[in-house]
Amino acid sequence: MTFRPFETIEAGRMSRWLVTCDHATNIVPPSVNGGDLGIAALDMVRHIAWDPGAEGVARHLAEMLGAPFVATRFSRLVIDPNRGEDDPTLVMRLYDGTVIPANRAVDEAETQRRLAAFWRPYDAELARLARRPGTVFVSIHSFTPRLAGRDPRPWQIGILHAADDRLARPLIDRLRREPDLCVGENEPYGGHLPGDAIDRHAIANGLPNVLIELRNDVIATEADQIGWAERLAPILTGVLAETGL
Secondary structure (H helix, E strand, O other): OOOOOEEEEOOOOOOOEEEEEOOOOOOOOOOOHHHOOOOOHHHHOOOOOOOOOHHHHHHHHHHHHOOOEEEEOOOOOOOOOOOOOOOOOOOOOEEOOEEOHHHOOOOHHHHHHHHHHHHHHHHHHHHHHHOOOOOEEEEEEEEOOOOOOOOOOOOOEEEEOOOOOOOHHHHHHHHOOOOOOOEEEOOOOOOOOOOOHHHHHOHHHOOOEEEEEEEHHHHOOHHHHHHHHHHHHHHHHHHHHHHOO
């Protein structure tokens, strides 16, 4: 069976929203070192290989919004679809203290092969979906509660933005009215990452956009993921309506 580097669900989904999940899975395709990056199985289920829980939230959120959904089917350790082609972290050799043996000797030829096999097909699908008139781009990610040797992260949810905060700013304000939430603005990561997926497909085309980061311990189960999707869907819908975008 031919490996497909992304999954798209769009039949009958006509809303303006586009829900994406760049780090949906920890799958290593067989064409990459026989499907084994040389790291322990316990490391392959950590945040270094994917965004645990993010796909479930994104999938349910897209369904609730009546939105097209697209997600990767390859691990970020194979090649990171949320980095530009010239980003030095496109293929990670070391991540949060873990050496990635199969990536240590990756040269330009292998990088180009992975770009052609995985990164560019997903990128082209994002571009195709983003061309729909009036698209509003929402990217779902998750983050670990604590990086090695760092302080615990208090936020359950972070809203990331860079050059365009038309959607992010009112969304942050709305979420901060939720009494049980600690909401990060450009936390736990900065919102400006030149060449990332939102930069390439939303900001470059003037599309309203937001990147939502959820701490992965609050979306660990399917029930958690459905719960967050149910919480976010009406908030996003209301915020978009209020902005008039």
